[in-house]
Amino acid sequence: MHAFIPLPERREVLILTPSGELDLHPETRPDPGPGQVLLRLLATGLDPHELHPGPEPRRLGGSPVAQVVAVGDNVQGWGSLDRVLLTRLGDAPPAYDGLATYMLASAPHLERGSCIRLPVDFPAEEATLLPAAGRAGRVRHAAGSPRGGSLAVLGAAVLGLVPILLARHRRVDRIVAADASPALRSKAEWSGATRLVRLPDDPFPDAVARGAGPDGLDAALVLLPDAALVHQAVEHLAPGGALILGAPTPRSFLLAFPAAEVQRRDLRILGVSSIQESDLREAMQEVRQGVLNAETLITRRLA
Numbered sequence: 220m221h222a223f224i225p226l227p228e229r230r231e232v233l234i235l236t237p238s239g240e241l242d243l244h245p246e247t248r249p250d251p252g253p254g255q256v257l258l259r260l261l262a263t264g265l266d267p268h269e270l271h272p273g274p275e276p277r278r279l280g281g282s283p284v285a286q287v288v289a290v291g292d293n294v295q296g297w298g299s300l301d302r303v304l305l306t307r308l309g310d311a312p313p314a315y316d317g318l319a320t321y322m323l324a325s326a327p328h329l330e331r332g333s334c335i336r337l338p339v340d341f342p343a344e345e346a347t348l349l350p351a352a353g354r355a356g357r358v359r360h361a362a363g364s365p366r367g368g369s370l371a372v373l374g375a376a377v378l379g380l381v382p383i384l385l386a387r388h389r390r391v392d393r394i395v396a397a398d399a400s401p402a403l404r405s406k407a408e409w410s411g412a413t414r415l416v417r418l419p420d421d422p423f424p425d426a427v428a429r430g431a432g433p434d435g436l437d438a439a440l441v442l443l444p445d446a447a448l449v450h451q452a453v454e455h456l457a458p459g460g461a462l463i464l465g466a467p468t469p470r471s472f473l474l475a476f477p478a479a480e481v482q483r484r485d486l487r488i489l490g491v492s493s494i495q496e497s498d499l500r501e502a503m504q505e506v507r508q509g510v511l512n513a514e515t516l517i518t519r520r521l522a
Contacts, residue, residue, distance in 0.1 A: 261385030374442025
């Protein structure tokens with residue numbers, strides 16, 4: 220092993236407890252073996268779909284920003300304090316096994332599309348926005364139209380707030396945001412949503428009818444695996460509109476999918492789970508231009 224800086228003997232692993240709390244669990248720091256690099260965690264984004272507790276404590280994944288602090292034998296191409304955003308591009312394999320203050324990563328996997336190297340002047344916390352912003356790019360492009368565009372976001376977690384911010388920046392005129400959380404609805408309104416829907420109480424079709432244009436929605440981003448909401452979104456999409464799926468899709472969801480209606484109205488179906496390096500590079504420009512600011516979206520800080 221070759222270390223670029225003095226290293227502590229211990230590290231802390233991010234754990235989701237059965238009660239739903241985030242906890243830092245101390246353990247011995249591992250050394251990188253042949254073909255591995257050791258990364259120091261700087262900041263991370265968390266997938267909201269992972270924050271559902273189970274009967275046992277478990278480690279979490281995410282899209283961490285980290286710094287190379289040591290390399291194992293036979294590792295080349297990684298220098299002192301190189302910084303990376305760990306996120307899977309396309310069908311690249313995962314490069315690390317969970318969030319911790321010091322993490323082992325596979326150097327071959329990093330080279331095969333499991334990370335993007337960051338410019339030296341790009342802030343770590345801002346970089347945690349890039350995966351969500353990269354996915355939001357295709358949402359924004361789908362919602363844009365010559366008449367200004369209309370977008371419904373069903374589920375206002377960070378992956379929903381970022382498309383709202385970008386859509387408003389690109390002058391999408393009408394944005395309907397639906398969520399059960401008052402805090403997230405408030406964030407959505409601050410981000411630029413023009414109409415809010417309180418799930419499951421508010422009549423979603425009425426809100427969409429008032430928030431969309433005369434022909435219906437240009438795009439609907441579904442972040443909740445709720446078949447009823449998807450049916451309602453499809454009903455209110457304009458012909459040729461885009462249905463964008465951003466949540467895991469259980470079997471029951473797929474069985475209830477309104478495929479015939481989608482075909483009849485010539486709707487486009489897009490996914491936002493897979494991103495490419497070009498999406499992240501475009502997102503970097505949005506961050507540099509001040510369209511996105513991590514400080515407004517940070518939910519927790521762990522000492």
